[in-house]
Amino acid sequence: MEKEELFKSEQEKWISKISLENNFQLGAIRLVAGIDIAYWTEGKKDYGVCCIVVIDYITKQIIEEVEYRGQIDVPYIPGYLAFRELPMVIEAVKKLQCEPDLYMFDGNGYLHYRHMGIATHASFYLKKPTIGVAKSYLKIKNTDFQMPKNVMGDFTYIKVDGAVYGAVLRTRKDVKPIFISCGNWIDLETSIKITLHFVEKNSRLPITTRYADLATHESRRKYTQ
Template identity: 50%
Template sequence: MEQIKNTNEMQEEFLRQQNELRDRIEPTDKFDIDSVKLIAGVDLAYWNKGDEEYAVCCIVVINAETHRVIEKQHYSGKIEVPYMPGFLAFRELPLILKTVELLETVPDIFIFDGNGYLHPRHMGIATHASFYLNKPTVGIAKTYFRVDKKTDYTEPENEAGSYTDIVIDGEVYGRALRTHKDVKPIFISIGNFISLDTACALALKLTDKESHIPIPTRLADLETHIAREAERS
């Protein structure tokens, strides 16, 4: 019963923090898009060691124009927060911030493999992390997160750049965006300090012919697999 009590108390505190931060989300561009030089992709991978759970966070920083990799960093550690639906950011944020501390460059924008505004309280990892990074953030997910367990998305037309808004109770939570013809859509939601239009334009600009996933998060995802294997061996 003590563990359940602690988990319930944890959820109550996490919910309080999310509701407080939610009022500070700014879904507009707080930067000049032409001034963006460095963009970071962020992703995590998990594994178990006995009864304990571990994860590694990888950040890959690329040049916004040339798409050249500027820097890679990773940090691994034990996950201290149990899994609770809707509170993933509290598990991942400590490792993310430790990885950011290792960066020698200062990214202008952070793109997360995950969600931001597309969350029951608009507080996915991309949004939550923005308040600690003080930078514009975007969430780009490979699979659709059904926020209210019933609202689905409408498939965009089968053309590169086509999209459909994800609308829940009359509010736009994000977009299903097709980056190439004949590929599955990805799911864009703002994190903070950026508009949805700019986030989608950025995703298209950062997607090359090799994949339908934008380069920063695709490279970060690849790095997590490499780092996880190294940590587990």
């Protein structure tokens, strides 16, 4: 419980500094990084690998890929996942030769109990705009979401107590939606626009986080053989 209180205090320190407004011009975005993490256990120790795939916004070509493998010392505690993942994210970012203009996370940002999902929390250390792209819904205060129309690009807002936390986005027809939330220094409409920009025909996910997700699975197989 003491660790949870420390984590909660750390999150609350940043909340007032979150900005759901763009601090950039969309035309200035050139390099966008997708980030994901995979875990496994060896003996009694937990390990993880963080993979980052940097993609050119215009050409959609991969510019750079890096990974960082490390032992996990922080247990999984609901609502405090960033404390488990952030150390690996920071170490992986250090290995990049290029400098991304924006980071997209396989996870939540503002759509979080205290608006401090991994995408938001990490932004204060990366000092770049961030977006949360989640495959599953984090239910807050027992609030359900309204399903968007079965049309690519349609979305509905996720509201909790009347406040917008994120959006349910249909990225492809006849495919389950995904859950988009601002990380920091970006608005929700721009977050949705950038996400849709990177969606291709073979997946409901943007290629940024999709490629990162594929990379983590491949790396985990490599390390656990």
